[in-house]
Amino acid sequence: MDEKRRHPRTEVNEPGYVSSGGSVMHCTIVNISPEGAAIEVENSAFVPHRFRLVMARDASVVHECQVIWSKKTRIGVSFVKPA
Template structure:
């Protein structure tokens, strides 16, 4: 299968949190690139269209938008935030 992504993804297995509006859900980051990631989460129905992905080890926080959902896996696009 031909790779169509601009940036290659790196396979990982790291705990992170989906954070939105005071709600936090645990997830597992399965792969990541400069532009997005894929996460596994117990119940994707409760994940909003936009949220903050917070890595459990404190290494990074990303503003995200859901690109696709397949079963318990969600593809994310990292969203640039305007400076305040």
């Protein structure tokens, strides 16, 4: 399989939160890079196309995300840079 990412992802397996429109859902951040991440959720159908990813260990770390792919309970996101 060809690697398409510019930056390698670091395995982290840390707790986090998917936040959108006032609702919050627990997730596990499986891996992360400067440009994106892969997360695990209980039900990917409830994750919106765009959301904020909040790191549980440091709530000041928030990434604006856009879903790139989804397979069962794992979701790949890219970080959206502010305009």
